Amino acid sequence: MKRWVTGRCVLVCGLVLVFGFPVGAAERATDRLHGFSVTLPEGWQVRMGRYGVLLSDFESFVLVRGAPRSAPGQAVAPFLQETRYLSRGGARVYFKGVPGGLLVVAQGLRYPWEFAQSLGRYTLTLSVPQARTYLQGLSYEAAHLLLAGERAVLAVSVYLPQDLDRARRAAVLGVLRSFGFVPSTQRVPYTPQPIYDPVLGLVAAQVPVPEGYAFQAGVAPQGNLRFPAFSLRQGRKLVRRDVVHVWSGGVQTQFGSNAQTRLTWNGSVSAGSGPTCLTSQGQLPQLVLQLWRAETGAGWTLVQAAPWRERSRVARYLQNLQEATRPKLALPGSQTFDLSSRLVMWARSGGLLRRAWVEARSLGYLSRSFAANSFNCEVYLQAVVVQGEQRAFEDALGVSWGVLLGIQWNPEWPVREAERSRAISRMQTEMVLEMTRKSQEFNSWMSRSWTNLLSDQTYVRDPATSEIFRVYKRSFDEGTFWRDPVFGGIVGGVERGSRLEEVLQSGGWRRLEESLSGVPGTWR
Numbered sequence: 001m002k003r004w005v006t007g008r009c010v011l012v013c014g015l016v017l018v019f020g021f022p023v024g025a026a027e028r029a030t031d032r033l034h035g036f037s038v039t040l041p042e043g044w045q046v047r048m049g050r051y052g053v054l055l056s057d058f059e060s061f062v063l064v065r066g067a068p069r070s071a072p073g074q075a076v077a078p079f080l081q082e083t084r085y086l087s088r089g090g091a092r093v094y095f096k097g098v099p100g101g102l103l104v105v106a107q108g109l110r111y112p113w114e115f116a117q118s119l120g121r122y123t124l125t126l127s128v129p130q131a132r133t134y135l136q137g138l139s140y141e142a143a144h145l146l147l148a149g150e151r152a153v154l155a156v157s158v159y160l161p162q163d164l165d166r167a168r169r170a171a172v173l174g175v176l177r178s179f180g181f182v183p184s185t186q187r188v189p190y191t192p193q194p195i196y197d198p199v200l201g202l203v204a205a206q207v208p209v210p211e212g213y214a215f216q217a218g219v220a221p222q223g224n225l226r227f228p229a230f231s232l233r234q235g236r237k238l239v240r241r242d243v244v245h246v247w248s249g250g251v252q253t254q255f256g257s258n259a260q261t262r263l264t265w266n267g268s269v270s271a272g273s274g275p276t277c278l279t280s281q282g283q284l285p286q287l288v289l290q291l292w293r294a295e296t297g298a299g300w301t302l303v304q305a306a307p308w309r310e311r312s313r314v315a316r317y318l319q320n321l322q323e324a325t326r327p328k329l330a331l332p333g334s335q336t337f338d339l340s341s342r343l344v345m346w347a348r349s350g351g352l353l354r355r356a357w358v359e360a361r362s363l364g365y366l367s368r369s370f371a372a373n374s375f376n377c378e379v380y381l382q383a384v385v386v387q388g389e390q391r392a393f394e395d396a397l398g399v400s401w402g403v404l405l406g407i408q409w410n411p412e413w414p415v416r417e418a419e420r421s422r423a424i425s426r427m428q429t430e431m432v433l434e435m436t437r438k439s440q441e442f443n444s445w446m447s448r449s450w451t452n453l454l455s456d457q458t459y460v461r462d463p464a465t466s467e468i469f470r471v472y473k474r475s476f477d478e479g480t481f482w483r484d485p486v487f488g489g490i491v492g493g494v495e496r497g498s499r500l501e502e503v504l505q506s507g508g509w510r511r512l513e514e515s516l517s518g519v520p521g522t523w524r
Contacts, residue, residue: 031182031405033188034405035182035184035187038179039175040055041171053179058310060172060312062158062172062175063155066152068152069151076146079144080104086109087108091107093105101148101153103143103144104146107162109140109159110135110136110140111135112159122319131318135314140160141162142157142158145157190210191208192208192209193206193207197219199226202410205413208403213233214233221245225417225421226417227243229267231266236387237387237388237389237395238396239385241384241404242382244380246263246277249376249377261273276379278377281339284305287379288381289302296349300349302345303346304345308357326338336365337363339363341358341360341362344358351390352390354387356385361380362378459515461512461513462512469490473492477493478495480501482504482511482512485509485510490512
């Protein structure tokens with residue numbers, strides 16, 4: 001059964017807003033586009049895949065999918081094939097008839113790594129050898145409930161660690177029991193629309209656009225990388241995916257500061273004076289509100305902000321491993337910082353309400369000296385923003401769940417984007433190395449030249465034999481050096497245009513080239 005493991009999404013960096021839709025505290029999530037509703041505990045997220053609806057906290061997995069109605073043997077066959085794929089080599093399978101269908105239970109399975117990969121949040125971390133070793137130590141079991149309808153079979157699958165405690169099993173059962181379908185009268189029709197990347201020449205993703213919504217999309221830069229961004233709007237309703245990069249830098253002395261900031265927001269660039277940075281997690285909501293005020297020209301008041309918290313042991317392990325394996329900024333002699341933050345926030349402006357899922361990373365340095373302090377800060381921020389009128393916000397939220405869960409990412413795009421980014425990084429590294437080499441050569445030339453000048457020495461070279469000599473010459477002397485073509489003797493301090501210079505030249509003497517440093521390219 002190879003279909004269910006294909007199409008996994010590979011991310012191009014650690015900082016990518018998860019493709020699944022996470023929740024802060026427990027809440028009821030209603031998808032009005034695809035027609036289902038479920039209550040998600042804190043730390044759980046939901047993802048629409050080609051194989052169905054996936055609910056997970058990275059430790060427990062609930063999968064709801066459908067299949068054409070067929071004979072019991074044919075209906076069970078794909079699940080037996082899946083069991084063999086997930087088996088450690090000795091899986092045990094049990095069958096039991098239940099009212100309206102069949103229950104299939106399998107034990108002795110490995111961690112369903114493919115499901116975790118499709119959730120997106122820890123895609124790169126799951127590929128780290130330490131993560132593979134940790135996950136291989138977990139033994140799983142699965143239960144598949146097959147319920148036969150008139151024309152189709154509804155399959156509800158649960159994948160749990162065999163050592164999961166009773167309380168967490170009860171929580172998974174609560175998720176399963178809360179799952180339901182939305183009546184057709186409440187569903188919103190939609191049409192998939194592409195996000196085209198003109199640089200790579202392919203479609204990055206397909207977005208389900210609800211009927212009546214205006215759609216805009218593109219691939220926005222964030223440092224060396226680029227990420228899809230889009231906006232759907234109907235009146236005052238808004239569903240948007242933002243890609244933001246903030247750079248601030250400058251020098252501060254006792255006479256003042258020249259701090260500058262450059263903001264790139266969904267591809268639009270603006271500049272301003274003064275520093276903008278995140279040095280603590282508590283500053284993230286205020287930065288988002290600052291951006292919204294600049295966007296709308298209206299005031300936004302923070303109603304609530306809560307961090308995303310991982311609850312399961314697997315998710316906490318992956319989060320810690322992600323932080324441990326992330327490249328760190330190291331600058332000797334400077335105070336560096338590297339801060340990551342994820343939160344869900346609510347804000348109000350007049351009769352409008354906004355909810356945002358925000359993920360940000362801030363890194364930079366502060367270098368102090370007796371003369372001046374220099375600083376550099378970069379903020380990488382991605383957010384999903386949902387806006388609607390307060391009295392009808394649930395309607396906007398139901399549409400947003402459907403849009404964000406229904407995005408289909410092209411697995412080829414992140415791979416190609418990673419290759420493009422690496423090529424640019426290599427080019428920039430080569431440019432920096434070349435600039436560093438030239439700077440070192442210049443510093444070496446200047447140092448040697450000043451040393452020789454102050455010590456009344458210089459280098460001379462015979463243009464005919466390429467021999468180089470270190471000779472004495474007072475720093476204020478502008479005379480030249482000449483060499484005897486027969487005996488090789490050197491005469492210095494010959495005034496330019498003098499009678500002696502004419503005599504030496506007529507006698508076959510060679511005028512020597514001179515350089516204070518003796519570095520190639522500086523002879524004259």
